[in-house]
Amino acid sequence: MNAVIAAFRGFFKLLPTKVGLTFAFVLPLLFSVVWMTGYNGATERLGQLKVGIVNEGGEAGAAIEQEIRNRMPYDYASYSSLQEAQKKLNNGKADMIVSIPANFSADAQAGQGKLTFYLNKTSAETANGILSASAAQISSSLSQSQHGDSSQAHMASNIVTLNDRSNFATNMLPMILGFITYIAVMTMNIQLNIASMMLGRWHGKWQIFWARQLIYAGVAVFASLLTTGIARLFIDPAASFGAMWGFHMLVYAASICLTQMTFALFGGLAALVNTGLIPFQLMTAGNIVPAAMLAPAYRHVGDFLPASNGVQGFFRLVYGGGSISSFALHLALIAVIAWGIAIARLAWSKPKAQPVAQPAPSH
Incomplete structure (x- = not known):
């Protein structure tokens, strides 16, 4: 029993335990607060x-x-x-x-x-x-x-x-391409951040940064190509393959740059910040309740988030009708501004001093 108690105390000495417990308590609380306040009284706002x-x-x-x-x-x-x-x-x-x-x-x-x-x-x-x-x-x-x-x-x-379509799978595609992309990129950046800290022992911060940008570029191009191609095997969207692929690359780019920026600003807490953005993006995606019926404080939040723009843009691409130019512009601005902030933060930060190996004491 003493060994179990010692192990129990050992857990609380480790940062991953504290982060994991924070997720367990904060995330459900955040969903509750955001959704209850955002959706509260939505059906009373029919005038919108x-x-x-x-x-x-x-x-x-x-x-x-x-x-x-x-x-x-x-x-x-x-x-x-x-x-x-x-x-x-x-x-x-x-x-x-x-x-x-x-x-x-x-x-x-x-x-x-x-x-x-x-x-x-x-x-x-x-x-x-x-x-x-x-x-x-x-x-x-x-x-x-x-x-x-x-x-x-x-x-x-x-x-x-x-723009009605009978295949129910079609209804799910905008969420897959617009929202799940953000989840995938967020998870990827958690792992790449750990890898970057490990590589920091041997490489400079700018070498690591630009190496990551090469990885990001490959992911944005080829992951979007693969996912868009697979999706078209099951449904026949109204938009062309090129339009779907190009917009999906923008969703990837905005998601990558936003999640990268949070790691640059918040370090290890970025995983919690990125996860905390999920309820906002689900609520403002507009596929369940239109943004106009949300509480006033939340109506325009989706303009600044990648998944919200991605879902709305893909609904128009998949079903047809309407321009996606405003959503594409929002995604491009998110990517450029977030990328610029990440660079500025990296330039301002000082590299951590590496420990100097001391010679073994002589006997």
């Missing part, structure tokens, strides 16, 4: 969802548009054409489009009125679920408004989902 209305029904359509605006608590915008509205929907500037057709008034009087609601598969699941339910509610409310309780009180709602 943007709904576009295309009215081709003239004055009668204008009355319907106003009634829709009065019944549902969304942020509304009017568009002159369905093509313009669908472009906004694809680019994430709208969450749903309501189309009022030119013959709506005549059809409504005959009890055959129909509104078409457009959703986007690349939008958050929660938002699409809420808006899909609202579409049926809007049609039902308008039916009673137009016809009261008569037998004619029927107005159809036609829900069209843009």
